[in-house]
Amino acid sequence: MISVPADPYPYPLDPDHVALVVIDMQRDFVEPGGFGAALGNDVTRLQSAIPAVAELIALFRAKRWPVVHTRECHAPDLGDLPPSKRGRGRGAARIGDPGPMGRILVRGEPGAEIVADCAPLPGEPVVDKPGKGMFHATGVEAMLRGLGVTHLVFAGVTTEVCVQTSMREANDRGFECLVVSDATESYFPDFKAATLRMIAAQDGIVGWVAPLAALREALA
Ligand code: TIU
Numbered sequence: 001m002i003s004v005p006a007d008p009y010p011y012p013l014d015p016d017h018v019a020l021v022v023i024d025m026q027r028d029f030v031e032p033g034g035f036g037a038a039l040g041n042d043v044t045r046l047q048s049a050i051p052a053v054a055e056l057i058a059l060f061r062a063k064r065w066p067v068v069h070t071r072e073c074h075a076p077d078l079g080d081l082p083p084s085k086r087g088r089g090r091g092a093a094r095i096g097d098p099g100p101m102g103r104i105l106v107r108g109e110p111g112a113e114i115v116a117d118c119a120p121l122p123g124e125p126v127v128d129k130p131g132k133g134m135f136h137a138t139g140v141e142a143m144l145r146g147l148g149v150t151h152l153v154f155a156g157v158t159t160e161v162c163v164q165t166s167m168r169e170a171n172d173r174g175f176e177c178l179v180v181s182d183a184t185e186s187y188f189p190d191f192k193a194a195t196l197r198m199i200a201a202q203d204g205i206v207g208w209v210a211p212l213a214a215l216r217e218a219l220a
Helices: 049-065 085-088 140-146 159-172 189-204 212-219
Strands: 002-004 012-014 018-023 067-072 126-129 150-158 176-185 208-209
Touching: 002 212, 012 176, 018 049, 018 159, 049 067, 049 150, 049 176, 049 212, 067 140, 067 159, 126 140, 150 159, 159 176, 159 189, 176 189, 176 212, 189 208, 208 212
Parallel strands: 018 067, 018 150, 067 126, 150 176, 176 208
Antiparallel strands: 002 012
């Protein structure tokens, strides 16, 4: 076990059974003209996390530990998009509508692709998910169990929506979860701070929180 200094106490990282999960580092969330912007958000905030996410990915690749990428997106016929999700909100542009990066949050469109700095390598699993959580309506649990994974390190966007939902789903399934605090970001700084606090509260009710530097030094 590798002991990673973390909140609320050191995270016991199992080097033989750990994977990195990079949540939804897609153009639709971090670039103008996508889903995040259609919801009225300042998407530039999210771009600040890209260097840390990229470094974290490189750390895992150097160790030859699995790196799993997720994308929130829907089938072109929107058959996996519940009416509740399609209809939510009052903005002009909705999921499936055309935009500057193609149809919003639709698989295969430019906006649904992962930003270049965090792009998957050939062979790295890319999990397309129709929900906020990575376990809903995906085969990711069987895939992780097949790889023998018991420990998950989380990064990506946004902290309180898809990262937190996925981490809670993973925690309920028995995975030991750590989120890397500077490799995740939110459109709302106070939501990010509150999310990281509530994950680690009650002695790690959802899991652990650590900065990238703590992980980097523990792995060195
Ligand atoms: N809106 C928002 O903060 N997030 C999402 O809709 N999806 C993800 O977090 N990926």
